[in-house]
Amino acid sequence: MIMGTVLFNATPVAGANRVWTRRFAGRPRGFRPSGSGHDMKLLEICDLQIGFRRDGAPPVPVVDGVSLTLEPGETLGLVGESGCGKSLTALAIARLLPSPPAQVLGGDIRLEGRSVLQMSGAELRRVRGRVVSYVFQEAGASLNPVMRVGAQLRECLRLHRPEAATDAEVLRLLRLVGIPAPETRARSYPHELSGGMQQRVMIALAIAPRPKLLVADEPTTALDVTIQAQIIELLRDLRRELGMSILLITHNLGLVGDLADRVAVMYAGQIVEAAPARELLKHPVHPYTRALLNSVPALGVRQERLPAIPGTVPPPGAWPGGCRFHPRCPRRQADCEATPPGLTELPGGRRARCLYAREILEEKAR
């Protein structure tokens, strides 16, 4: 955290972008400032700090120094238990944080090189949908209950791609997300559809503006396993066909292995480990990742007792000092209580927030 703050102060990101926005706000769309060549990341989150404001009290931090990047066409899994800050991080990307009480306290979020935090209302409207769109957990609660499915899709097209707001496009989208008999289903109201079908409609709405980044926040949590498998398959197909990036937010490590290229694990507002998906699942470094993987029973593996993680996830505002996982950590040492670990760079494009990350990795290599 201390390191993060220093980094934030040292980077002139926020100021530079404000100037940029003022200078280029009136330029035609598609204009890119020079120097932002093709190595530009689709999404860059730098040292993001989010807090909950309370009356007359300092804000309670809920996301503390999260940095992420996402390349075009890449899928990143963001994993963690409830209250770790993963959903708030995702919402902040399109400035959808419920505010008040949530508020960005520091850091920067850049979509295609442009700071989201500095955008005007009009710019945000252009970015939402066409650059980033969302699929949420409960499709039933996100769809308009008094509008037919087809009309909702058409409204979305009219806002983002007016030239494509036709019946044919609506049917094409419904077919694309695997809805059988789209002609009939376009005339249905959301309540007439099953949970799986509602989630498909939700996905159709999200991909209608042809976003470059799809944020899927627990897209299958409310669904049955066989339907969950259908939706994951659909996301995989769409990613291939449309070439979009996906930010998959989930608590299910199995899903991450199915879909993601890279994974970041969050605990108590911070990223504790980030690595290529396969590496993370095969050889987790951070004790929290390892404990999380071990505590899930696996099919066909008989064990007497599940290795559960003792204690509970500390709520925001009650994060322990030093390493935030130390009270529950099986390999805690004396200095874990005192020294907050930074994200250690490890070989193979991995990072882990543990004082003993290197040792753990060496132990494994042996």
Add this chain to the structure above:
Amino acid sequence: MALLEVQNLHVHFPIRRGLLTRAPGTVKAVDGVSFSLAPGETVGLVGESGCGKTTVARALVRLVPVTKGRIFYAGRDVTALNGAALRAWRRQVQMVFQDPYSSLDPRMTVGQAIGEALDIHGLAANRTERRERVEKLLLDVGLEGSHADRYPHELSGGQRQRVGIARALAVEPKLLVCDEPVSALDVSIQAQIVNLLQDLQREHGLTYLFIAHDLAVVEHLSRRILVMYLGRIVEAGEAREVCRAPRHPYTQALLSAVPGVDPDQKRTRLILPGDPPSPLNPPPGCPFHPRCPLAEARCRVERPVLYEHTPGHFTACHLVDAPRPPRPFGSTAPGAAATSPA
């Protein structure tokens, strides 16, 4: 002797419309389910939403009326118990609910919620004794005695589920019907509650009917597994065998849909098309045939019965004896045979 025996259980709900309460149809939530529980064993009941697994649980503790069939508890018919006899019998059978946020009264302290169970069954002579028993129960489920004075909103999800378990244990039951007790909890807390249920079973000699949609958790806890689809059991057998060598195409699909955390375990996915059909209007023949990759003409007309093809392993499928390539677990999907047309 079986502790609990369920014979041909049917639970139908009439659909009423309008003022004259005509019943234009019935939802056959449970449509002919039979099974038994031996003392001290854990049986898992698996299925997707709407398959009737929760209705089975509610019918067992007599929270919904039984339409047809019989429930025997320790050899005694309890299907038609009422009044004081029903209340007395409920001391034997208790239920743990899924959502620890809605199954506790927000205006009662933990101590009151647990104490209420003791009062109803007259298990505590006075307030001191009641308090002592409540604190003992809280310690049993891994909480502290001081939690008795807390309100549910002050507790985390895992702590609340512990209170729900303590409340069920207050009357010293023999059988615990657990309806998705860990589904609403975080991953790291799920393992704690699963371990707690195992410890309690050992200490108190409890029998569990464990209902869940998570096959991995059910396999971990149960000796036997029952798989339900649309109000009926489609496969039943030893947990190990059902998970390693599933015989019903539905069970195979269910198993192959579970995402695994081991990236080296390459599996061919069998993805079922469509949604489970509505229990209001079940398809004729085998209820699974519209989604089944193996379905033949016979499956569309004739309803398969549960049949014991191997000792202790029952499957309701016409094609259960049809030759299929062997499926070693893990190397190929438990449904690999089903992906190629038979």
